[in-house]
Every structure is written in C-alpha cells, then in structure tokens.
Amino acid sequence: MAKESKNHTEKPKAPEAILLPRISKPLFARPKGQGKMSAMEFLSKAAPAPGDGKKKASKQVAGLGQKPHPFKFGATASFKNFNSHHSACIETKKNSMVGLGFKSPRVEKKLNPMCSISWQDVLGDMGEDYVQVGNGFIEVVRSAPKDGAPIIGLHHVKAEVVWLYLEDRKYTHHFEVVHSGQDASALWSGSHKFAAFGDLEGFLRRHPDAKPEMTSEIIHFRNPTSLSRWYGMPNWLAAVAAIELKQCLYQQKYDFFLNRGVPEFLLFLLGGDAGEENMNKLESLLQAHIGYGQSHKSGIFNIKQTDLQVQLERLGLDVADDGKGFSGMSETLGLDIVTAHQVPPLLAGIQIPGKLGANNEMVNAMTAFQTLLIGPNQKTISTILKNTLGNKLYNAGIGLSPDVFEFNTILDEIDIQKADTIGRAREEATGSDRDFSEGVKD
Numbered sequence: 466m467a468k469e470s471k472n473h474t475e476k477p478k479a480p481e482a483i484l485l486p487r488i489s490k491p492l493f494a495r496p497k498g499q500g501k502m503s504a505m506e507f508l509s510k511a512a513p514a515p516g517d518g519k520k521k522a523s524k525q526v527a528g529l530g531q532k533p534h535p536f537k538f539g540a541t542a543s544f545k546n547f548n549s550h551h552s553a554c555i556e557t558k559k560n561s562m563v564g565l566g567f568k569s570p571r572v573e574k575k576l577n578p579m580c581s582i583s584w585q586d587v588l589g590d591m592g593e594d595y596v597q598v599g600n601g602f603i604e605v606v607r608s609a610p611k612d613g614a615p616i617i618g619l620h621h622v623k624a625e626v627v628w629l630y631l632e633d634r635k636y637t638h639h640f641e642v643v644h645s646g647q648d649a650s651a652l653w654s655g656s657h658k659f660a661a662f663g664d665l666e667g668f669l670r671r672h673p674d675a676k677p678e679m680t681s682e683i684i685h686f687r688n689p690t691s692l693s694r695w696y697g698m699p700n701w702l703a704a705v706a707a708i709e710l711k712q713c714l715y716q717q718k719y720d721f722f723l724n725r726g727v728p729e730f731l732l733f734l735l736g737g738d739a740g741e742e743n744m745n746k747l748e749s750l751l752q753a754h755i756g757y758g759q760s761h762k763s764g765i766f767n768i769k770q771t772d773l774q775v776q777l778e779r780l781g782l783d784v785a786d787d788g789k790g791f792s793g794m795s796e797t798l799g800l801d802i803v804t805a806h807q808v809p810p811l812l813a814g815i816q817i818p819g820k821l822g823a824n825n826e827m828v829n830a831m832t833a834f835q836t837l838l839i840g841p842n843q844k845t846i847s848t849i850l851k852n853t854l855g856n857k858l859y860n861a862g863i864g865l866s867p868d869v870f871e872f873n874t875i876l877d878e879i880d881i882q883k884a885d886t887i888g889r890a891r892e893e894a895t896g897s898d899r900d901f902s903e904g905v906k907d
Contacts, residue, residue, distance in 0.1 A: 531641060532629045532695040536702070538598040539625035545597065548708045550799045553813045554701065554806035555596050561839045563592035563846065565873035572870065575863050576854070579619045590621035591686060595846070599697035600624045601686035602640075605662055605853075607861070610677035612666050615861045616854075622683065629685070629695045630658075632671065639668050640683045659683045663859045684853050686846055700838075704805035711798045718791060733776040743770075807838045828881055835876050843872040 545552050566573065566585060576584035591601035606618030628641045640659045658675055660668035662682045669677055688697030732747075739747070796815070803813045809830030810817055817826065851867035854860050 529631050529633065532631060534625075534628070535693045535696055535698060536598075537625075538600070541699075541702075542594070542597045542625065544705070544708055547712055548802065550802045550813050550815070551701070551704065551708055551806075554803055554808045555593065557808055557812045558596045558806065558839065558842075559589065559592045561835070561875050562596070562842050563588050563872065565875070565878055567869065568871045568873055568877075569869040572865065575865055576619060579616060581620070584619065587619050587621045592846075594621075594624040595686055595688060595697075595842075597699060598624050599688035599690065599699040600627075601846075602627045603684045603686070604659065605682040605684060607665065607681065610665060610669055610680060612663060612859055613861055616863060618681075627683065627685075631695070637664075637667075637671075639664070639672075640685070642683075661685070662853050663856070684849065686849055688842070689845065701802075701806045704802045707798045707801040707805070711795065711802075714791065714794055714798070731778045731780065733778065734770075735774040735776060737770055737772040737774075739770060739773065807834070809834050831875055831879070832881065835874050840874070843874070847872060 545555050573584050580587050587603060591603050595601035602622040602624060604618070604620040604622050605616055606620070607614040608617050622642060626642050626644055628643060629638055630641050631638050639661055641656050642659055643656045658668075658672065658680070660680060660682045662684045665680065665682055669675055669680065686697075688699065690698040692698055799813075799815055800810060803810050803815060806813075809827070811827050811830060812834070847870045850870040854863070855865055855867035855870050857866075
C-alpha cells in the first residue's frame with residue numbers, strides 16, 4: 466500500500482463561528498488623556514502644572530510655588546454639554562446667584578463703561594465658572610501700574626487657565642495665566658503673571674522682570690471648601706458618576722438605533738463542513754448588516770451541500786419593556802444629578818408626581834433653595850466684591866461703597882404669597898380679576 470505523500474496539503478478547516486464587531490459612533494467626546502478611566506477617576510486627579518514639560522518643579526521650601534488645581538477644571542466645565550439636567554442646574558444656579566443683578570443701580574452705572582460688553586456679562590461668565598468648578602476670576606486693569614490708579618478695565622478670565630502661585634510662608638501670592646496655543650479664544654499663548662488685587666505695586670517690586678504696562682490684577686472668587694486651601698470646589702462633583710452613567714445609557718440607545726451590528730436572524734449550518742469559500746461568502750453577507758442604514762436586514766445564502774442541517778434563529782431586537790427601563794433609569798439618574806446640585810427638581814425640569822409634587826412644592830422649594838444654597842453663595846461673592854471693588858483704598862474712587870454690592874434674590878423678584886395662592890387655588894389665574902396676593906379663600 467502506497468504511503469500518502471508528505472507534500473500533501475490539507476484543506477483549510479472552516480471557522481466554527483464568526484464574530485462580528487459592534488460598530489459604534491461616540492455621542493460624547495472624551496477628554497484628552499482620560500483613556501479607559503472613569504470620568505470621576507479622571508477628573509479627581511490633580512491637574513498637572515501647565516507647560517511643555519521642560520519647566521521643573523519648584524526647588525523652594527515644600528508648599529511654595531505653583532499650586533495644582535485639585536481637579537481638572539477644563540474637563541469638569543465641559544460636562545455642561547453632556548447632560549441636560551446638569552446643564553439646567555448650572556444655568557439655574559448661575560442666574561439665581563448673579564443673574565438678577567444688584568439692588569443698587571449704581572453698580573452697573575459705574576462698572577459698565579469698564580467692560581467690553583457690560584458688567585453683567587463679566588459677572589455672568591465669572592458666575593458660571595464659580596458654579597461649574599468652584600472658582601471664578603476677574604481681571605482688573607488700571608491706567609497706571611499703581612495700587613490707587615483709576616480702574617479702566619474689567620474682564621473675565623477662564624478658571625481653567627489661572628494658577629495660584631505661593632511666594633512665601635506669609636501667603637504672599639500672585640496668579641499665572643497659562644494659555645495653550647490650541648486655545649482659539651486666547652489673545653496669546655504661554656504663561657503670564659498677574660498680581661493679586663490690591664498688590665500691584667508690591668508684585669512689581671518682588672518681580673522686577675515683569676513689565677508694568679503688561680501687568681494687571683486678578684480678583685479670585687472661591688467657593689469655600691475644606692478640601693483645598695487655595696482653590697474652591699463645586700458642590701455637584703458627587704454627580705459625576707450619574708452623569709457618566711447617563712451618558713452610557715444614551716450611548717447604548719444611540720448604538721441600538723444607529724445599528725448594533727446584529728442581523729435580524731442567524732443561520733446555523735449543522736452536521737457538515739460548508740467549506741472555507743462558502744463561509745467567507747456567508748461572513749461577507751453578515752458583515753453587510755453592519756453600518757448606517759443596514760439595521761434589521763435579512764439575507765439568503767444558497768449552499769450546495771446535501772448533508773447540512775439548516776437552523777434559523779431569530780434575534781429579539783425589539784425593546785422588551787417599550788422603553789420603560791430607559792425612562793425609569795433616566796429619571797433616577799436625573800434626580801441623582803439635581804440632588805448633588807441641591808437644585809429643586811422642578812427648577813431642573815423634573816416633574817415629581819404624588820405628594821412631593823403638591824401645588825405649593827415650587828414655592829417651598831424656591832424658598833429653601835434661596836435660603837440654604839443661593840444666599841450663602843451670594844454672600845461669599847458679595848463679600849469679595851466689598852473687599853475689592855468696594856474698598857476705597859484700592860478702587861481708585863469709583864464711588865462704590867461696600868453696601869452697594871448686595872444681590873437681588875429670586876424671592877425679591879417673585880411674589881411668594883401670590884405664587885403660593887395661584888398654586889393652591891382651584892380657579893384659573895388667567896383671566897381672573899381676583900387679587901391672588903390676598904391669599905387662599907376659605
């Protein structure tokens with residue numbers, strides 16, 4: 466019996482199964498450097514000192530030098546674009562805090578000429594940073610490099626580009642503003658030193674290399690926190706996990722409707738070898754189900770093989786709960802986000818059914834919101850303004866005393882008694898000649 470030739474090449478065995486990759490198009494941009502880290506893990510890492518890597522850490526006594534941000538300000542601020550409830554909370558808190566202006570009209574009258582657009586515009590940008598990252602900065606430009614020189618300019622400075630630099634153990638400090646060359650909104654790139662408000666002359670004495678005509682001051686608005694001595698922190702960071710999970714929820718549904726890359730049915734060939742050529746053709750057919758506009762398509766394949774058993778299995782692509790699971794989880798995460806913000810759900814667009822959603826819930830919620838959250842924030846900002854632009858030693862006689870920096874509140878703008886009556890009244894307020902400020906009828 467002749468032996469089989471060793472040069473005989475065996476026929477390639479067809480693969481037993483074909484794995485199809487899931488094609489996904491990200492809904493939300495991931496910050497550079499996040500990689501596979503969760504958003505909370507990425508944001509909570511202290512932001513490194515800016516620079517091109519050549520700048521070395523300070524060799525001075527420990528604790529001196531440039532203070533790193535306790536978390537990444539820029540990436541944290543970008544979350545406003547990723548979640549509707551979070552965005553609503555940011556806007557609600559900002560507008561409630563600084564959006565209603567001051568009780569005295571003298572503030573805007575005096576400060577508007579010093580701003581490119583208006584004082585309210587500068588204050589609004591600062592207030593948004595304050596709510597988003599717990600820190601807000603305003604640049605003060607004087608006509609001459611002297612502490613008592615007239616103030617001629619007030620400008621917002623993005624929180625993510627400002628770094629506090631501690632000079633000595635007496636807490637003498639200045640600020641470094643670092644603009645990236647990739648920042649289209651920056652007027653220049655690189656690092657530039659700014660004096661703390663009221664320390665312009667002292668800063669120039671300590672830093673003879675600084676150009677007086679290019680040096681201005683910065684007012685730092687810090688949301689107090691025991692977690693950082695140098696910077697403030699927002700109160701909503703506990704919601705990062707909920708925001709990221711809701712991103713995943715939207716991404717999952719987005720992928721589903723975009724096309725999960727799964728055909729409507731699978732065809733199993735049992736009991737025989739279809740061969741490599743046939744399997745390749747079958748794979749090409751299945752791959753044709755992946756991509757835009759290809760969802761829920763079916764296919765037919767003709768195999769010239771008599772000993773194969775064909776088994777068809779349909780895959781359930783329909784949402785079994787008709788979206789109830791999605792809506793339920795979405796509402797839960799939305800409540801988690803507004804809870805971290807301490808914003809009443811109604812102000813964030815969330816309707817609460819049942820007893821908690823009673824007619825007078827809005828009035829009670831707004832009262833607590835102003836008293837426990839917005840009021841203290843307004844007092845913090847107001848105090849800083851009183852000690853800076855309201856300080857006659859450094860405001861160059863602009864005519865603003867400390868008492869004018871008192872904010873209007875949402876309780877000043879809304880008639881609480883009338884709103885409560887309208888909420889509980891049985892008759893419609895529209896078209897009624899009743900005076901709702903008199904309260905509810907017996």
